[in-house]
Structure formats: C-alpha cells, structure tokens
Amino acid sequence: MAWITTVETNRRDDRGRPIKAYRVEWYEIARDADGQPIPRYPNRDDSPPKRLRRRETFRTPEAAQDRVNEINPKVARGQSPAAQRDAGNRPLSLYADAWLDGLAGQVKPRVLADYRANYRRYVSQPLGDRAVASITAADVRRWRAELMEPRPRPAHARPKGMTDAEAESVTLSRSTIKHAFETLRRILDVAVVDGAITANPCSSVPRTRANDPDAEPFTARPLSAAEIAAVADHIGTVQGHPIYGLVVLFAAFTGLRAGELAGLNVADLTLPQIPGSAGSVSVTRTRRAVRGGWETSTPKSAKSRRVVPIDGWLADDLRAYLANDHPHGNAVGADYDPNAPLFPGRFGRTDPLPEGFSRDEIEPVRSMVLDADARTSERTGEPDRRYIRPDPHAPAIRVAPSSGYKWSVPVNPAGIAKHYFAPALAALGLGHVRWHDLRHAFAVMSLSAGEHYMSVSKMLGHASFVTTLTVYADYITEGDGGKAAPLRRPTAGGLGTNIVPMRRPG
Incomplete structure (x- = not known):
C-alpha cells in the first residue's frame, strides 16, 4: 500500500x-x-x-x-x-486515432468518414495536442462556446481569392455542433476505459440539442397525388425527360429514400408479365455519389432491407420502360443485364458521348422565350442569348431519347431534385418541396387510404413502429385499420396533362 x-x-x-x-x-x-x-x-x-x-x-x-x-x-x-x-499525459490525438481505427468494420464507411471529418474540423486543432488528463469540463464548455460563435465562411464555399476578413460570417448549425460534441465525448470515453482519466469531462456538460428550441418546428410538405402527377407530367412533357418523370412517380409511390432509389438494379424489380398485375421492389443496397464515383453500402437499418409492393398501374409503366427504353432491361433480350442500374444518370458537360451522337441529339428540343428585359447585341442587333431560356410551360418539341441517358451509372436523386424537380415545382407554383417529401407523400397517401400504420412502417423501412406513429400520427385513422385498396394512378387534374410515352430512336 x-x-x-x-x-x-x-x-x-x-x-x-x-x-x-x-x-x-x-x-x-x-x-x-x-x-x-x-x-x-x-x-x-x-x-x-x-x-x-x-x-x-x-x-x-x-x-x-x-x-x-x-x-x-x-x-x-x-x-x-x-x-x-x-x-493521462498522452495527447488527445492518440486516443482519437485509437477510437477511429477501432471503428473500422463496426460502422458504415460513410459514418466513419463523418467521424474523422468532425474530429479533423472541430476537435483536432484546439484540443488534439492537449494532454488528455489536462482537459477539464471548463475546457469542454469553452470549446463548445467557440463553435457557436460566428466564423468566416469556409474557403471552399466562397469566391476564389476572397480573404477571411472579406468573407461573410456564418454560424455552425446546432446539428453540426451536436455531432462534434459527441465525437469528443466518445474519444474521451476511450481515455476513461484505458484509465488515463477517472471521469469523462463531457459528462458534466449538458448535451447540445440538435435543434434550436426557440425555432419554428420543421414540417414536411407532402404533395398530393394530383400534384405529384402534375410534377411528373411537367418533367416528361415540358422539360422533355419522361424517364425522370417516371422516377418521380416511382419515388412517390414506393416511399424509397434517395440512396435506396439510387441503389436499385434491374434485378431488384419483380414484375409478372401480365398487364395490370402488381409487382414489387427489393431494397437491399444504397448508393451515394462521392468524388470520383459511387459508394455502395447497406440500407439504413436491418428493417430497411425490405420488399415494397408496386401497384398495377405503376408496374405497367415499369414493364413498358424496361421493354422499350432500358437497353439492359428486357429479360429476353441479348443485352439484358440484371446488375445494371434501374434508373440512369445523365451525361455531364465534360462526359464523352456515345459514339455517333452529338450534344444536340441527346438533349430535348424545347420552345424558347425571351426575357422582357433582354439586352441586344450592338454589333448584330440580336437578343443576347443569355436572356433566352426554355419556356417553362410550353410542351417540348422533342423529348430526350433514351440514348441521351448514361445507363452505366445510377440516377442521382440530388441532381434530379435540383435540375428537374425544383424547376417543375416553380413552374407549377407549388413552392419549396424537398425530394424527401416524396417519401412523406407516400406515407400520407397510404395512411389516408386506410393502410394500417404497421404495414406503412414496414414499407417505409422504419426501425420501429414508434417512428411511424410519431411522424404520421395526424394521418392515422382512429380505427384499427386494415389492408387498403391499391393507390390509384394519379391524375394531374387542373395542374397538367398526361405524361407522353418515352421513345427510343430507331
């Protein structure tokens, strides 16, 4: 002793x-x-x-x-x-490396990358070189308070050459601060287990709320069936991209998350070759765009691996799409590829085009309009082309052929939301709607049609029925519920017309 x-x-x-x-x-x-x-x-x-x-x-x-x-x-x-x-005299960075290295194989690569980014951006510089035993609760409070202070906008998010003094001041979101705090807390937990410190100094610091308690609560904006039909119709007939109109319908009437939609392959669809018969889609993987390509991962939780039923009218559209437009979707064709992405991406401005095609041949032809305040060229007297834009309401003269899509890569829902979904919403006067609100729309339509909330929870891939009850309580009927009739094909009503058929060039 x-x-x-x-x-x-x-x-x-x-x-x-x-x-x-x-x-x-x-x-x-x-x-x-x-x-x-x-x-x-x-x-x-x-x-x-x-x-x-x-x-x-x-x-x-x-x-x-x-x-x-x-x-x-x-x-x-x-x-x-x-x-x-x-x-205890060893630096915090040593325990950070031990914790991060120990997560390999235990969490998804994306989650591990987020933890590393949180440590590198918010923890490493002020605390990484400090002896772990010297970090006190007061140090943790001071560090978190500094994260809440305004700071210059990051260099990658401002014009090139702009200095910190010239940049706009911004504040980190509460969610970002919460994740940074959790990263530090878990690193210090490793030091506690190793005996370097007797207690975690983060334990005496109240955790940061992810949302501002004084802010207005967020509410989703689920579209109605008629609004979904109008948006899909606008993308297909006005913008000239009927395949992406089908993507919007598919997302809204299956409730898949964006990553799950991008992760679908042709073989994930089960479509009996009987007109009007229902089908299903298996959700087994996710994809997300990363620098240099795509990252394939597993769904969000164990219950996210699921089979979602597809109503007969949508199954008919998918059968026609695979037979007539998808170059690898016809099961009896020589080019059938079950591992091909179900929905395609588009060729970027710098991507090489298919042999024998020009940019004009793969793009839709649209009616153009001239802005009222357009300038004219002093030399030619012609309107400046920067003031000529596609008519947001006139039908396309020619829709994009199926050869204008990049079938080797999956669809990027973020790109669809930015370049097609949002312009359609603006043209129809529907206001701001997120892509994820299509998932909310599926849940609301299903519950409103009488579908039992447990069935809806399974189709959405929620980890718990409680999540469905909490988010969609206002749409659940007071009765016990039961098996609802299939959701009918949506019609645009006064918001638009029917979607034009997709055509493959002969």
Whole structure:
C-alpha cells in the first residue's frame, strides 16, 4: 500500500524555515512491453516478480492523502498508477486515432468518414495536442462556446481569392455542433476505459440539442397525388425527360429514400408479365455519389432491407420502360443485364458521348422565350442569348431519347431534385418541396387510404413502429385499420396533362 513521508525542500518560507513537502511512495510490479511481470531473478523458474518503487511529491498533506486514497485501490487490483499517470499525459490525438481505427468494420464507411471529418474540423486543432488528463469540463464548455460563435465562411464555399476578413460570417448549425460534441465525448470515453482519466469531462456538460428550441418546428410538405402527377407530367412533357418523370412517380409511390432509389438494379424489380398485375421492389443496397464515383453500402437499418409492393398501374409503366427504353432491361433480350442500374444518370458537360451522337441529339428540343428585359447585341442587333431560356410551360418539341441517358451509372436523386424537380415545382407554383417529401407523400397517401400504420412502417423501412406513429400520427385513422385498396394512378387534374410515352430512336 502507499504511504506518506515528510521531506524538507530547499525552499524557505517568510521566516526562513524550510518548506516541507509530502512524498507519496508505493511499490508496483514491473512489467514488460507485453504487460507480463518481469521476474526478479531471471534464471529461476520460481522467481518472484520484480517490484519498482514509485514516488510522487505534493505540497500539502491533503493532496498527498488524496493521492494515497487513489493509489491503494489500483495497487490492490494489480494496476499501475504510474502507467496510468503517463497515459493521462498522452495527447488527445492518440486516443482519437485509437477510437477511429477501432471503428473500422463496426460502422458504415460513410459514418466513419463523418467521424474523422468532425474530429479533423472541430476537435483536432484546439484540443488534439492537449494532454488528455489536462482537459477539464471548463475546457469542454469553452470549446463548445467557440463553435457557436460566428466564423468566416469556409474557403471552399466562397469566391476564389476572397480573404477571411472579406468573407461573410456564418454560424455552425446546432446539428453540426451536436455531432462534434459527441465525437469528443466518445474519444474521451476511450481515455476513461484505458484509465488515463477517472471521469469523462463531457459528462458534466449538458448535451447540445440538435435543434434550436426557440425555432419554428420543421414540417414536411407532402404533395398530393394530383400534384405529384402534375410534377411528373411537367418533367416528361415540358422539360422533355419522361424517364425522370417516371422516377418521380416511382419515388412517390414506393416511399424509397434517395440512396435506396439510387441503389436499385434491374434485378431488384419483380414484375409478372401480365398487364395490370402488381409487382414489387427489393431494397437491399444504397448508393451515394462521392468524388470520383459511387459508394455502395447497406440500407439504413436491418428493417430497411425490405420488399415494397408496386401497384398495377405503376408496374405497367415499369414493364413498358424496361421493354422499350432500358437497353439492359428486357429479360429476353441479348443485352439484358440484371446488375445494371434501374434508373440512369445523365451525361455531364465534360462526359464523352456515345459514339455517333452529338450534344444536340441527346438533349430535348424545347420552345424558347425571351426575357422582357433582354439586352441586344450592338454589333448584330440580336437578343443576347443569355436572356433566352426554355419556356417553362410550353410542351417540348422533342423529348430526350433514351440514348441521351448514361445507363452505366445510377440516377442521382440530388441532381434530379435540383435540375428537374425544383424547376417543375416553380413552374407549377407549388413552392419549396424537398425530394424527401416524396417519401412523406407516400406515407400520407397510404395512411389516408386506410393502410394500417404497421404495414406503412414496414414499407417505409422504419426501425420501429414508434417512428411511424410519431411522424404520421395526424394521418392515422382512429380505427384499427386494415389492408387498403391499391393507390390509384394519379391524375394531374387542373395542374397538367398526361405524361407522353418515352421513345427510343430507331
């Protein structure tokens, strides 16, 4: 056990008397790099372990006694207080690396990448080089307060060459601060388990709420069936991209998340070759666009792996799409590829086009209109082409042929939402609607039609029925519910016309 001895120092008090110090001493077993006891007599098989005498000096007897009370239980359990003191002197970055490396294979690569980014952006610079035992609750509070202060907009999000002084000041979202705090807390948990610190300083700091309690609560904007039909019709007939009109219908009447939609392959569809018969789609993977390509992963949770039924009218559209437009979708064709993406992407401005095609041949032909305040060229007298834009209401003269799509890569819902979905909403005067609101629309339409909330929860892939009850309580009928009739084909009503058929060039 540890004991205290009193020693005199070279320092003197105001009266010239030596100032005493209080030395805490104890013995502990010496261990090698592998943690094995080192024998006192290496040549003897029954040698007792070698013991090391440790010393620590304190200025007051109270501090020395506190250290004795801390050391004795550790020595009794065979632990090394000196080694744990050394562990506390190691930098936070060492425990961050240990925690992050230990997550490999335990979480999805995307989640691990987010944790690494949170540590690199918000934790590493102020705290990474600090000894982990020196980080206090006050340090954690100060660090979080600094995250909440306004800061210049990041360099990648402002014009090139703009300095921090010239940049607009922005604040981090509460969700970002919450994730940064959770990253630090979990790193310090590793230090606690390793004995470098006795308690996590984050534990005494109230956790940051993901949302501002004073802010207006967020409400989704689920579209009605008529609005969905109008948007899909506008994308197909006015914008000239009927395939992406079908993508909007598919997303709205299956409730798939954006990553799940991008992750679909041709083989994931089950469509009996009987007109009017219902089908189904299997959700087994997700994809998301990353720099240099696509990242394939598993669905959000175990219950997100599911089979979603497809009503007969939508199954008919999909059967026609696979037979007439998808180059790898016809099961009896020579080019059939079950692993091909179900819905295609588009050729970017710098992507090489298929052999024998020009940019004008793969793009739709649309009616153009001239802005009222358009400028004219002083040399030619013609309107400046920057003021000529596609008519947001006139039907396309020619829709994009199926060869104008990039069938080797999956559809990017974020790109569809930005370049097709949002312009259609604006042209129809429907206001701001997120792509994810199509998923909400599916849930609302299904529940309003009488579908039992447990069935809707399974089709949405919610991890718990409670999630469905919490989010969609206002749309669940008071009765027990039951199997509802299939959702009917939506009609645009006064918002638009029917979608034109897709055509493959001969």
